[in-house]
Amino acid sequence: MPPPPPAVALRGIRVDFGDRRALDGVDLDLLPGTLTVIAGPNGAGKSTLLEVVAGTRAPAAGTRSAADRAAFVPQRAAVSDRLPVTVRDVVTVGAWGRSGRWRRLDADARRAVDDALDRLGLIPLASQGFAALSGGQRQRALLAQGLARGADLLLLDEPTTGLDAASAARIRAIMRAEADRGIAVVAVSHDPAVLAEADRVVRLEDGRVVGDEAR
Numbered sequence: 001m002p003p004p005p006p007a008v009a010l011r012g013i014r015v016d017f018g019d020r021r022a023l024d025g026v027d028l029d030l031l032p033g034t035l036t037v038i039a040g041p042n043g044a045g046k047s048t049l050l051e052v053v054a055g056t057r058a059p060a061a062g063t064r065s066a067a068d069r070a071a072f073v074p075q076r077a078a079v080s081d082r083l084p085v086t087v088r089d090v091v092t093v094g095a096w097g098r099s100g101r102w103r104r105l106d107a108d109a110r111r112a113v114d115d116a117l118d119r120l121g122l123i124p125l126a127s128q129g130f131a132a133l134s135g136g137q138r139q140r141a142l143l144a145q146g147l148a149r150g151a152d153l154l155l156l157d158e159p160t161t162g163l164d165a166a167s168a169a170r171i172r173a174i175m176r177a178e179a180d181r182g183i184a185v186v187a188v189s190h191d192p193a194v195l196a197e198a199d200r201v202v203r204l205e206d207g208r209v210v211g212d213e214a215r
Contacts, residue, residue: 004032007153007184008053013062015048015207022048023059024207030186032152035179037195038188040204046188047157049204053186054155067184070153071146073139075161087133087141088126091116094148109148116144119174136167143171147178154178156187160194172197 006029013026022045030036030053038046051057052064054072071094094116095109105113117123120140125133133141139159146154156175160168168191176197179185187194195201203211 006030007032008064008066008186010052011063013049013052013059013064015045015052015057016060022207023052026052026062026207026209028202028209030153030184031200032184033179033182034199035175035185035187035197036200036202037198038186038202038204039190039195040210044204045207046204048207050155050157050186050188053153067152069149069151070155071149071151073142073146073154073156073159075158083131085130086127087122087130087137088113088117090130090141091122091126091144091148094145112148112150116147119147120144121170136163139163139171140167143174147174152183154183154185156185156189158189158191159187160189160191168193 008028008030010026010028013023014021015023026049038049040046048057052059053066054070055064055066056072092105092113095105095113117126120143122137122140122144125137130138130141143156143159154175159171159175163171172194175185175187179199189195199215201211201213201215202209
């Protein structure tokens with residue numbers, strides 16, 4: 001049986017920020033069922049690469065082909081503390097990818113929200129205001145939002161940074177479980193525990209891929 005096609009294929013990707021070249025000639029295939037960690041020093045282009053993979057940043061040159069449904073879990077929530085939204089509200093945004101934005105959720109989407117809340121240990125906090133959560137709880141809610149989307153591609157930017165040990169361990173376990181069930185999981189991280197969990201580590205320096213190690 002031939003191997004499955006990549007969830008994301010990048011060819012010749014270049015990204016410029018003014019006079020600075022953030023990514024330079026990046027070729028990369030990201031595979032289903034694989035936990036890939038993008039590593040490298042600060043300023044190497046890791047987060048920019050993740051944005052290109054997610055489709056949220058257009059490259060100046062090169063091509064990107066990707067799975068139809070991706071979920072991007074940022075390092076920090078783009079949710080104002082002034083908004084009176086609950087944890088369930090935040091997770092439900094992920095399910096809009098199933099039912100369509102602003103539409104009433106169907107039964108499958110509601111089950112996806114409940115399952116995501118349960119997997120991240122957030123059922124007791126579902127009715128609590130998002131603004132009242134700790135940093136670890138917020139990160140778990142953002143990951144639950146990504147899971148509720150039912151994506152073929154799960155992208156995470158520094159998912160365990162600043163978290164307590166229990167929250168970080170739970171997030172690593174979810175990443176591993178998603179890869180094991182065939183999802184392409186891609187994380188930018190410098191956390192040794194995340195790197196140890198990886199199936200593959202792609203290393204960047206100065207916007208170029210300088211290492212690609214399968215484990």
